[in-house]
Amino acid sequence: MAARHSVAHLSRRVSGAVVPSPLRTVRPKDVIAHTRAFATPVPPVTQNAAGSKGPTAMVFLNMGGPSTVDEVEDFLKRLFQDGDLIPLGRLQNYIGSFISSRRTPKIQKQYAEIGGGSPIRKWSEYQNVEMCKILDRISPETAPHKPYVAFRYANPLTEEMYNKLFEDGFGNGKGGRAIAFTQYPQYSCSTTGSSLNELWKWRQRLEGKAGPGTIDWSVIDRWPVHPGLVNTFASNIEKTLAEYPEERRSKAVLLFSAHSLPMTVVNRGDPYPAEVAATVYAVMQRLNFSNPYRLCWQSQVGPQPWLGPQTQTSVEEYIAKGQKDLVLIPIAFTSDHIETLFELDKEVIGESGHTDTVKRVESLNGNPMFIDALADLAKTHLDSNITCSYQMGLRCPGCKNERCAESKKFFAGVQNSLAV
């Protein structure tokens, strides 16, 4: 299809003010899929090279997790008090605080069992530092690239990250460019959307109105089918399949597992289920459909209906049908966390009665192929001169959240914000 969109749809933020990009045509595919060719030649590092437009702040957005058991209560409190994740109305803070205190002992035990905390901070910091090293080489014109992490529910929180930006010479009248890079490959309003609403909130509080000297923000908001992501998943799956005897290998069932969503969020029109399915299909294409597969959903919380089928039930039902060779693939998160190390390893596999034939594919963590993919995504974004994907300007059909409207107007630009 040769549908072409004028770049008048797209905009670039310069010193906080939205200005139209220079006229050229961009296919929406270019904006969303970031499919730059992979064989980037690597020139030597050129820190502060003459003509560099850097420094550039690379800000990883994610939910975060408690690094110690003592941090669990605060983590859960922030999570249950987030109206973008769990809308509880006017009593949000009160009810959120009540639910989180009651839940804390159970969740503390789970974090204790996986080594005393979540590894998300360790992996996020490592991935970002390594990505920035690559960017300094392949994008000397925007070097040096400085790594920052902004978590939604654990330290370092968005406010802390913003103050660090100020300390390092960004904003405060000095401007500078910052890229908000979501670490959720697939976009959900309850994950990336919530992080962007939070970033927008602190941007308003700490920098006031957009204007000369404020930070120039742009966003990498989704990357469900980036070839580097797809290849890393596929190669990890191949490694796990190789552990089965050859005669059983192609009959092992691949069970992709993603964090579920409440049906209220799905029915509001959240993009996440479709984007997770896109990742699964791209990985299967890359594997040449070598095995039968299904997508299932894990980590439901509370009594309301969630998107299914549930991962644990699916494993039990396949085993009951005689299918015991099952490969679990966490497909919606880029590092290990409580849902891989506790829920999949200890509950789903541990309680399956078949720990020798039900296996889990390793998480992306520090995989160099994955770090290359992050650098490729960032490089494509830095070169593209766009603020975010064209898709990001559109609110969900059922969205009633004014924070979404405001943050979309800010990040996508007023002219690209649709249905706000």
Ligand SMILES: C=CC1=C(C)c2cc3[nH]c(cc4nc(cc5[nH]c(cc1n2)c(C)c5CCC(=O)O)C(CCC(=O)O)=C4C)c(C)c3C=C
């Ligand atoms: C793509 C990933 C995730 C989506 C989508 C998501 C939605 C979502 N989550 C909750 C409630 C909880 N999630 C919790 C932990 C948690 N969630 C994700 C990822 C997604 N959540 C991760 C990676 C983690 C673990 C973090 C870590 O270990 O570091 C928790 C806390 C644990 C618990 O109490 O069970 C809750 C609660 C909702 C309601 C939701 C969608 C609306």
Ligand code: FES
């Ligand atoms: S809930 Fe999706 S845009 Fe607000």
Ligand SMILES: [Fe+2]
């Ligand atoms: Fe969650």
